[in-house]
Amino acid sequence: MLDRFPTTLQSECYLEKDRPLLVGVSGGPDSLCLLDVLRRLDYRLVVAHLDHALRPESAEEALTVKRLAESQGAACVIKRQDVNAFAELHGLSLEEAARNVRYQFLFEQAQLYQAQAVAVGHTADDQVETVLMHILRGAGLSGLKGMAFRSLPNSWSQDIPLVRPLLGTWREEVLAYCQANALKPNLDLSNQDIRFYRNRLRRDLIPYLKDYNPRVREVLWRTARLLNDDFAILEHATSLAWQACLRVRSDGAIAFDLQGLREQPVGLQRHLLRRAINWLRPGLRDIDFDAIEHALEFLVNPPRSRRRDLIAGLSLLIEENQFWLFTWEADLPNQGWPQVLEGDVRRLDVPGVLPLGAGWRLSAEITTDVEGARQLAYTNADPFQAWLDNGELNSSLLVRSRQPGDRFRPLGMGGKSLKLADFLVNVKLPRRARAAWPLVVSQDEIVWVPGFRLAHPVRLRGETEEVIKIKLARE
Amino acid sequence: MLDRFPTTLQSECYLEKDRPLLVGVSGGPDSLCLLDVLRRLDYRLVVAHLDHALRPESAEEALTVKRLAESQGAACVIKRQDVNAFAELHGLSLEEAARNVRYQFLFEQAQLYQAQAVAVGHTADDQVETVLMHILRGAGLSGLKGMAFRSLPNSWSQDIPLVRPLLGTWREEVLAYCQANALKPNLDLSNQDIRFYRNRLRRDLIPYLKDYNPRVREVLWRTARLLNDDFAILEHATSLAWQACLRVRSDGAIAFDLQGLREQPVGLQRHLLRRAINWLRPGLRDIDFDAIEHALEFLVNPPRSRRRDLIAGLSLLIEENQFWLFTWEADLPNQGWPQVLEGDVRRLDVPGVLPLGAGWRLSAEITTDVEGARQLAYTNADPFQAWLDNGELNSSLLVRSRQPGDRFRPLGMGGKSLKLADFLVNVKLPRRARAAWPLVVSQDEIVWVPGFRLAHPVRLRGETEEVIKIKLARE
Numbered sequence: 001m002l003d004r005f006p007t008t009l010q011s012e013c014y015l016e017k018d019r020p021l022l023v024g025v026s027g028g029p030d031s032l033c034l035l036d037v038l039r040r041l042d043y044r045l046v047v048a049h050l051d052h053a054l055r056p057e058s059a060e061e062a063l064t065v066k067r068l069a070e071s072q073g074a075a076c077v078i079k080r081q082d083v084n085a086f087a088e089l090h091g092l093s094l095e096e097a098a099r100n101v102r103y104q105f106l107f108e109q110a111q112l113y114q115a116q117a118v119a120v121g122h123t124a125d126d127q128v129e130t131v132l133m134h135i136l137r138g139a140g141l142s143g144l145k146g147m148a149f150r151s152l153p154n155s156w157s158q159d160i161p162l163v164r165p166l167l168g169t170w171r172e173e174v175l176a177y178c179q180a181n182a183l184k185p186n187l188d189l190s191n192q193d194i195r196f197y198r199n200r201l202r203r204d205l206i207p208y209l210k211d212y213n214p215r216v217r218e219v220l221w222r223t224a225r226l227l228n229d230d231f232a233i234l235e236h237a238t239s240l241a242w243q244a245c246l247r248v249r250s251d252g253a254i255a256f257d258l259q260g261l262r263e264q265p266v267g268l269q270r271h272l273l274r275r276a277i278n279w280l281r282p283g284l285r286d287i288d289f290d291a292i293e294h295a296l297e298f299l300v301n302p303p304r305s306r307r308r309d310l311i312a313g314l315s316l317l318i319e320e321n322q323f324w325l326f327t328w329e330a331d332l333p334n335q336g337w338p339q340v341l342e343g344d345v346r347r348l349d350v351p352g353v354l355p356l357g358a359g360w361r362l363s364a365e366i367t368t369d370v371e372g373a374r375q376l377a378y379t380n381a382d383p384f385q386a387w388l389d390n391g392e393l394n395s396s397l398l399v400r401s402r403q404p405g406d407r408f409r410p411l412g413m414g415g416k417s418l419k420l421a422d423f424l425v426n427v428k429l430p431r432r433a434r435a436a437w438p439l440v441v442s443q444d445e446i447v448w449v450p451g452f453r454l455a456h457p458v459r460l461r462g463e464t465e466e467v468i469k470i471k472l473a474r475e
Numbered sequence: 476m477l478d479r480f481p482t483t484l485q486s487e488c489y490l491e492k493d494r495p496l497l498v499g500v501s502g503g504p505d506s507l508c509l510l511d512v513l514r515r516l517d518y519r520l521v522v523a524h525l526d527h528a529l530r531p532e533s534a535e536e537a538l539t540v541k542r543l544a545e546s547q548g549a550a551c552v553i554k555r556q557d558v559n560a561f562a563e564l565h566g567l568s569l570e571e572a573a574r575n576v577r578y579q580f581l582f583e584q585a586q587l588y589q590a591q592a593v594a595v596g597h598t599a600d601d602q603v604e605t606v607l608m609h610i611l612r613g614a615g616l617s618g619l620k621g622m623a624f625r626s627l628p629n630s631w632s633q634d635i636p637l638v639r640p641l642l643g644t645w646r647e648e649v650l651a652y653c654q655a656n657a658l659k660p661n662l663d664l665s666n667q668d669i670r671f672y673r674n675r676l677r678r679d680l681i682p683y684l685k686d687y688n689p690r691v692r693e694v695l696w697r698t699a700r701l702l703n704d705d706f707a708i709l710e711h712a713t714s715l716a717w718q719a720c721l722r723v724r725s726d727g728a729i730a731f732d733l734q735g736l737r738e739q740p741v742g743l744q745r746h747l748l749r750r751a752i753n754w755l756r757p758g759l760r761d762i763d764f765d766a767i768e769h770a771l772e773f774l775v776n777p778p779r780s781r782r783r784d785l786i787a788g789l790s791l792l793i794e795e796n797q798f799w800l801f802t803w804e805a806d807l808p809n810q811g812w813p814q815v816l817e818g819d820v821r822r823l824d825v826p827g828v829l830p831l832g833a834g835w836r837l838s839a840e841i842t843t844d845v846e847g848a849r850q851l852a853y854t855n856a857d858p859f860q861a862w863l864d865n866g867e868l869n870s871s872l873l874v875r876s877r878q879p880g881d882r883f884r885p886l887g888m889g890g891k892s893l894k895l896a897d898f899l900v901n902v903k904l905p906r907r908a909r910a911a912w913p914l915v916v917s918q919d920e921i922v923w924v925p926g927f928r929l930a931h932p933v934r935l936r937g938e939t940e941e942v943i944k945i946k947l948a949r950e
Contacts, residue, residue: 135610135695135698136684136687136688136691136694137688137694138688138690138693138694138695138697138698139698140698140701140702140705141616141701141702141705144619144698144702200687201687205687208683209611212611212675212676212680213611213612213613215613216611218613219611219612219613220610220613222613222764223610223613223614223615223619226615226616226742226745226764227615227616227619229740229741229742229745230615230616230705230709230742231742232740232742233708233709233712233740233742233743234705234708234709236712236740237708237711237712265704265707265708265711266704267701267704267705267706267707267708268708270701270704289697289701
């Protein structure tokens with residue numbers, strides 16, 4: 001066994017001998033074997049042990065690990081944490097709680113010791129059990145691929161890899177090694193309890209499956225290896241699609257280009273959605289299959305509201321050309337829209353300048369060069385400026401947000417009046433932008449909806465004698 | 476059940492009502508249900524039935540199918556083939572033989588009837604069994620993904636799709652449908668025999684797995700659906716890599732760019748190799764895992780011979796910048812090299828032209844403009860032409876392939892002589908090209924290795940009075 005380890009450690013785990021390596025040692029056969037192999041191959045080790053405080057004898061076992069490490073001249077850190085209490089506090093299963101507490105501890109210590117990696121004792125049998133568990137519980141490729149010799153990034157760190165040097169070694173090899181080298185593992189009773197489901201797989205299911213294929217363990221191990229490499233290709237393809245489709249990423253909200261997302265193959269759409277959910281809810285494990293299918297259905301066939309709730313306090317929204325995924329607690333970014341305070345009414349002097357916030361300024365000036373203004377108005381391409389017939393204004397110009405019952409007579413509709421709400425829908429102003437969109441009014445008549453349309457009554461005509469030019473611009 | 480079918484037929488199977496559709500009908504519950512549903516939805520059907528001739532009553536059953544089709548006004552084709560004999564002849568299992576014979580028949584008939592697709596009665600349970608079988612036997616993504624509602628291309632056709640409208644329908648739904656609609660399926664006894672392994676999965680393994688997850692069937696079905704879409708992404712990535720890496724594709728041989736192949740992630744290397752093997756050996760099912768791993772090992776770490784045998788009469792060869800995969804019966808393409816017959820010696824007249832075959836022509840001319848020739852020789856960039864000092868030639872010019880013991884004094888090495896074999900290795904002439912590479916000799920001295928180097932003794936010098944220009948060119 002020692003023969004093939006140097007290769008595994010170098011070409012699969014990418015470990016270097018001259019940098020510290022943190023080894024998680026439970027005291028069971030796997031971790032004792034791992035520790036012994038690494039020590040014989042002269043790695044610089046820091047031993048870390050978490051006492052889960054699940055059994056009375058656990059403190060004594062921790063001490064055994066400490067003595068062992070010291071006898072080998074390795075640094076050793078022990079921590080005792082009440083995993084039962086942690087599980088209750090966070091509403092987790094005991095297995096999940098133990099896992100979270102343990103890995104958090106290992107990576108904290110790795111950081112502290114500037115370790116090149118955290119090494120743990122998962123064996124080939126653990127791999128097979130993990131794969132089977134995912135097969136039975138239902139998982140995509142990300143579960144079926146099982147574990148890797150080296151994972152980076154992983155759930156606990158972006159820069160410290162998690163390595164599993166024993167991933168290609170069967171449990172019986174580990175036990176034989178322990179015996180041959182007089183290693184005395186703990187009985188690891190807590191493990192037996194908290195890994196109930198896994199132990200059933202190991203003791204009942206796998207032997208049963210050998211009836212169907214005597215080499216089923218090897219076959220599942222190999223499958224995991226293949227799928228790991230396939231998953232890497234998918235991750236890469238997902239990253240490319242992510243770059244191509246992502247439009248906004250802010251605190252609690254992600255927007256994809258709607259068309260771009262729709263044009264992706266459905267497999268990539270799923271992976272993009274998963275990645276987005278992971279980004280918004282990093283703690284979430286096992287993203288629900290149905291949630292993703294609902295999101296896909298919403299993408300292809302959105303309801304009239306163009307909005308739906310998903311899982312884990314997340315919602316979907318389609319707004320113009322963007323597909324939003326956001327947390328309920330997040331304010332969707334307003335994307336730099338000009339907005340005014342709702343209920344606030346302010347006077348726009350002519351000439352004058354009125355700051356609206358977020359760098360937006362509304363300005364007005366007057367001119368008697370009607371012919372020049374008419375030329376400019378006809379050739380204008382910027383919907384954020386407009387020319388009004390001053391003679392048609394009944395009173396001074398005011399700026400406010402919309403009010404219930406607002407109507408508007410858009411230029412180009414022969415003076416017909418319609419509900420402002422309908423007009424704003426027609427011109428596709430995003431729903432969220434509507435409530436605080438600035439409107440220029442004169443008495444109760446809306447004379448200009450910046451960004452969209454002048455009102456019919458104040459258009460320039462043959463009789464016009466004086467023109468007001470207004471402009472909304474951002475610094 | 477009839478409610479959801481129109482959607483499945485359109486959006487999953489992409490079927491049209493006004494084009495013929497060939498339905499494979501065994502007479503069992505699945506295919507009778509499928510036939511009935513399609514008929515009620517007004518598809519234009521051609522019923523096809525293969526009598527496997529495995530049981531005495533099979534002819535009678537074929538007749539039942541024929542009567543049923545005729546009573547529905549559908550065209551019907553029946554064929555009887557001795558599957559047992561076919562299995563023995565081709566050394567196949569009965570299940571595999573039945574499958575081959577049946578699908579070949581269905582697709583032949585589909586071609587004949589210009590059918591838009593071949594429809595078969597696989598159910599959601601068949602899907603789950605297929606996935607489980609691949610899990611147990613060991614398969615990559617291409618197996619784990621199971622079957623698809625629509626497959627094109629498939630193993631039997633490049634242009635006629637295979638569709639499985641019942642793939643989302645459970646067997647109990649099918650049976651309930653048959654009962655409700657008074658359909659009378661065959662007992663399908665042959666099926667029970669030839670699908671022994673599958674039936675074990677159905678009757679023993681799946682019920683057993685329900686102890687671990689009561690919804691294991693649904694979970695496996697869903698997994699297949701996810702993996703199908705993931706597989707499509709991988710296929711696309713593979714196609715891009717294929718285009719980027721493929722250099723030669725000829726009868727029985729494929730060459731990838733060596734560097735390009737090495738730079739691909741290992742997952743894609745696997746898929747490229749699988750695709751190449753499939754291309755060279757289209758009949759081959761279940762490409763061996765170890766074969767691919769050996770090919771990967773060879774790619775990274777080729778032996779000194781730079782050659783190894785693989786499986787199924789295929790070999791690997793690394794030659795300069797190319798990674799070859801080829802069948803033993805194939806001649807590797809010589810890539811248009813100039814070659815002469817081994818053992819043949821021919822005279823090159825000066826002036827004169829000597830055709831070498833494959834469009835190559837060796838030509839020689841004489842000039843006394845030594846200064847001009849010197850200029851040309853110094854600035855020459857084409858290794859397929861050279862200028863020789865005629866005064867240094869002992870006898871007339873001959874063209875031949877290499878002989879045992881050949882030595883060569885390359886220009887630029889101060890007249891040092893080395894083995895021609897070593898020289899050819901040094902200049903990286905592909906091994907296969909060496910034996911018949913044309914050499915220009917004068918008595919026993921090699922004066923020019925076309926494409927590579929002039930000999931030191933015949934170089935142009937101050938004293939040169941007469942120059943021979945030789946050139947090797949392709950029409």
